[in-house]
Amino acid sequence: MTDTTTLRDRIGALVAGATRAAINAGTLPDVALPDELVERPRDAGHGDYASSLPLRLARSAMMPPLAIAEAIAEHLPSDDVIDAPQIAPPGFINLSLAEHFVQGEIDRIIEQGAAFADSTLGEGKRVQLEFVSANPTGPLHVGNGRGAAIGDTLASALAAAGYQVEREYYVNDAGTQTDVFAETLYARYQQQHGRDVPLPEGGYPGEYMVDLAIEMREREGDRFLAAPGEPPPAGVREMGIELIVEQIRDTLGTFGTTYDRWFSERSLYEATADGEPSAYDAALAILRENGHLAEREGALWLTSSNLGEDKDNVVVRSDGRPTYFASDIAYHYDKFLTRGFDQVINVWGADHHGHVSRLEVGTEAVTGKGDALHLLLYQLVTLKRGSETVRLSKRGGEIITLDELIEEVGPDAARFFFLLRAPSSQMDFDLDLAVKQSNENPVFYIQYAHARLASILDRAAGEGHTPDGGDVALLTAPHELALVREMLRLSEVIELVATTYEPQHLAHYGMELATSFHAFNDAFRQQGDPNLKVITDDAALTAARLRLVQAAKIALGRVLDLMGMTAPERM
């Protein structure tokens, strides 16, 4: 039987119950309780959980906080989970987990394995996460890595929190950018066949376009060559996009990110196989029916100023081509009405934020599901070399690719670097420092802890020891119990990430869990007592400690896995 609530919820329920008991007993007036009843105190000396409820109730109850604390504590007897409460001025109730409860959790972690901290918070709701979705006109750059790390980890955390998650990459294969891209590619392709043609105005000058043209020539020969002076023949654009998307997929694969679906923007304009209208036609029909469209200056506008926006937005240009905004409305029609997701999260770079409110309004107008759409913006990465800012632009030519970053520091360090920071935080990424400090990246501190745990289990097995049957009641030392307590926080961290969409909490937790292990592992050295080692002459104690080590390895491995990083057995 899996516990579906976090420890924090259970303790909170105890406090709520005690408060109601006090009210029933007449020692407290009848007052309303807030949602959050307990928190994790910063100072370990204040217990595992603490409630400031007495302070918050003081006014409405018209009683001194300490008297309220007494009244609640009276109905909070020590039980299987917690010891007797401690009251601390000016009005806190401090609660500590009972020793035998903490010990027992080791057995539970081993029994449940990697899923030990999962929850049912999401109730199986279907969530779709769309992230990266960079234009298929060039390789991914370093900044795209941030979106990949955030989106992918968020998806994992949501899955752990009981949501049914789908990861998706939206391929913008329909817009004007792809026309320019095709023209540039075709120019490079002609150059590969010895023609002296210039790059188009506003084209993509990057060297990768030459590589792409070479690839195309090698695969297809001169099949795409039209008469000189003619525009790119049919298929050039599709071929180029296919090649680029292949590259992007490879890069993200190396980065540890895979998708359930690569969604083509063009497909939004195609009728379905069984004759249903395209998503684009269907979405526009709804808007028209509800009077949200108006023709003006030869273009078709969404009259979003009637829906709370500060201006209207063009849906179909005066030349008849739909805008990117139209595609996005159709895309969200597809997400909500065709595929029926309960919740949709788009992870976007902050340079898209001008697009946020109009998409929310447009989505609401078409699907009525505006509330289920969450647009998560991450601030752009400022690249630096030393103190100098590096300007990135596919069209300007200079790109620091995600591939190059991965090559320099490895996928794990790159991911962790991005995950440590809140999405809303602007990041300076010093390329020189990133390479120089890759060996000091905290990710190795976490992975090293995992490798040491694996090593202890290996060595013990070699000496004929096994965790099986170990009695966890033998584990009473503070550094042993502290390690278990730290593991028990994981379920709360997962729910925190899943509800706030802030993956950095997981990264910081990983460091803290690793610290607890390193401190545990060092304890016997500092005290110079070989009996404090995991593997000792005492067979029963050894087995018990091996259970702790096994559980810690499960917990740490799970954290690394959620962040999309490897959990090495040795380094």
Add this chain to the structure above:
RNA sequence: GCGCCAGUAGCUCAGUGGAUAGAGCGCUACCCUGCGGAGGUAGAGGUCAGAGGUUCGAAUCCUCUCUGGCGUACCA
């Protein structure tokens, strides 16, 4: 101009209503010489951009000011 996101230790950043504001890196001292030293403990280092307000309590919420990034297209 208007809008969005930020400003916390030397550097890069956590902390979004609770108790003495933290981590990594860098710096100093010490421990341990290992079941893996990519380790442990401690210390120095802070006007939480500034001012006012709300609250029993504010880095956290509100207002204003300053600074930085981004947006404000019939580009995506």
